[in-house]
Amino acid sequence: MKPMKNYATSLPVVGSLPICNCQSPIGRNFLESLPPCLDLLSNTRFLNRQTAIGNRQWPRILVALLVSLVWLQQPAIVGAQKRPEEIPKPPVSTTTPTAPISPSQITTDQAESASAESQVMYGLQGVLVESLDGKTVAAQSAEENFNPASAIKLATALVALRTFGPQHRFATGIWITGTFDKVTGTLSGNLYISGRDPSFHYEHGVMIARQLNTLGIRTVTGNLVVAPGFTMNFNWSARRSGEQLYDTFDSTLRPGEASRAWLYERTALGDHASLQTIPSVAVMGAVEVNPVAADAKLVLSQKSSKLVDILKVLLCYSNNFMAERLGDSVGGLQSVRRQLTNSLGLSSSGFMISSLSGLGVNRVSPRTMMKIFRALREELRKNKLSTTDIMPVAGIDPGTLQDRFTGPAWRASVIAKTGTLIRTDGGVSSLVGQMKTAGGETLLFVIMNRQGSVLRFRLNQDYLVMQIQNSRGGPKAFDYKPHLLAMKLADIQSLPSVGDEYEPALKGPVTSP
Numbered sequence: 001m002k003p004m005k006n007y008a009t010s011l012p013v014v015g016s017l018p019i020c021n022c023q024s025p026i027g028r029n030f031l032e033s034l035p036p037c038l039d040l041l042s043n044t045r046f047l048n049r050q051t052a053i054g055n056r057q058w059p060r061i062l063v064a065l066l067v068s069l070v071w072l073q074q075p076a077i078v079g080a081q082k083r084p085e086e087i088p089k090p091p092v093s094t095t096t097p098t099a100p101i102s103p104s105q106i107t108t109d110q111a112e113s114a115s116a117e118s119q120v121m122y123g124l125q126g127v128l129v130e131s132l133d134g135k136t137v138a139a140q141s142a143e144e145n146f147n148p149a150s151a152i153k154l155a156t157a158l159v160a161l162r163t164f165g166p167q168h169r170f171a172t173g174i175w176i177t178g179t180f181d182k183v184t185g186t187l188s189g190n191l192y193i194s195g196r197d198p199s200f201h202y203e204h205g206v207m208i209a210r211q212l213n214t215l216g217i218r219t220v221t222g223n224l225v226v227a228p229g230f231t232m233n234f235n236w237s238a239r240r241s242g243e244q245l246y247d248t249f250d251s252t253l254r255p256g257e258a259s260r261a262w263l264y265e266r267t268a269l270g271d272h273a274s275l276q277t278i279p280s281v282a283v284m285g286a287v288e289v290n291p292v293a294a295d296a297k298l299v300l301s302q303k304s305s306k307l308v309d310i311l312k313v314l315l316c317y318s319n320n321f322m323a324e325r326l327g328d329s330v331g332g333l334q335s336v337r338r339q340l341t342n343s344l345g346l347s348s349s350g351f352m353i354s355s356l357s358g359l360g361v362n363r364v365s366p367r368t369m370m371k372i373f374r375a376l377r378e379e380l381r382k383n384k385l386s387t388t389d390i391m392p393v394a395g396i397d398p399g400t401l402q403d404r405f406t407g408p409a410w411r412a413s414v415i416a417k418t419g420t421l422i423r424t425d426g427g428v429s430s431l432v433g434q435m436k437t438a439g440g441e442t443l444l445f446v447i448m449n450r451q452g453s454v455l456r457f458r459l460n461q462d463y464l465v466m467q468i469q470n471s472r473g474g475p476k477a478f479d480y481k482p483h484l485l486a487m488k489l490a491d492i493q494s495l496p497s498v499g500d501e502y503e504p505a506l507k508g509p510v511t512s513p
Helices: 025-033 044-053 055-081 109-118 149-164 202-214 238-249 256-269 307-317 320-329 333-344 366-382 454-471
Strands: 124-131 136-140 169-176 179-181 186-188 191-195 224-226 287-289 297-306 414-421 428-436 442-450 493-496
Touching: 124 366, 124 454, 149 307, 149 320, 149 333, 149 366, 149 414, 149 428, 169 202, 169 307, 202 238, 202 256, 202 297, 224 238, 238 287, 297 307, 307 320, 333 366, 366 428, 366 442, 414 454, 428 454, 442 454
Parallel strands: 191 224, 224 287
Antiparallel strands: 124 136, 124 442, 169 191, 169 297, 179 186, 297 493, 414 428, 428 442
16 A cells, blocks of 8 residues: 555654544544545545455554554643643742832833742841931841942042042053164163052053153063053952053063953044054063063152042942952051941941952941941032932943943833842842832832842832832833943043152052052
């Protein structure tokens, strides 16, 4: 018998016939869906053919039909075993569950996602929401200690602003020894670099090369010597930073990333004149890490962007290196702890920090974090600045809040600093900042979570903020005009030497190293 063409490709075949259960709904539907010429029950040509073959073929057909009956029933059995109501429920967590309250109406996809994900969430949570005049709007475990993670960077920023002032610029000194031949552009001596600019990057190195070219220096026969405190590209190693600067100076060794950073910055600034030439200083010697020689002469001073702009980049991207580096500049961990404890009246038990970036185990209560945030707002106000000048604006600024509160109604209605530690304390997430409601009211908030899923913590934080906004008429955007963050670090100043003073006097009592 010539095999039949198999139209039921999803069904197994015995011999030449597709297996089907004619008595089951699936079998009947399958038969009804076949072309008329292949109907196994009514096609006369098929029946006549079977008669011609003889009765000995019928047992084979009956076996095939019986097998199909068993096979087609199996999926139904498996499906019944997987029905949701029969799946064992997960064990109940012994920690306190966070139970968000559903808002009356949330229309954005983000809110719907947060609502769905936040209905069952386990972990520990601390919340404090206050009006500007200090009235409590919501509170939960506000006196309990939590790990703030990177939200502690707000404390670092506060002490830095108090110590230096928002207009402070970190200086990088360029020094030389030996003699200089203006005709050949050769410095027969060493080139020294000193300074502790936490934002020093590739483009700043190329700018120094350009400024040295302006002074006529194109070749250095001696060594490139960087001071012990010098860092570049967020690298803690002074030697590695020196090696990167060595290559960045020389156009024949310059990494592609350095060239792209220079091109991007100059183009963004509209400084096409600087792109007409290729800055280059070839250092023939090696890289050393040593203090500036006593007989070295300061020939150039490059000053960083303003502290307020550095803080904007630091907090938007939550840069741990910049935070720790900035903390070192104000006296280190002990100095920050002492200053905040004394000025804000913080208790030693409610403010225990082990880093200025938020890494590791730190302990701060929502109440204490609120005090720190209020003090930061006040410091900004005294300098005629706002939180948008240094903190991320949700849904607008790149970085940690770029993809949160992105709905059209919620964009720019939240200004906050995030904190995330995936493993420490069983998972940590925090959100500290301010929200604005439709009535123009600004509310300050601290939300801290630990011992649970960081993703669910974030969703719950967003949902909590949105439901508070909805309870007061909905969200409203803060007045904010975003700027390209790369521009924040491009506002450097390169000045010729006017003496040996290359670091301006500090506003506060701590002397910058």
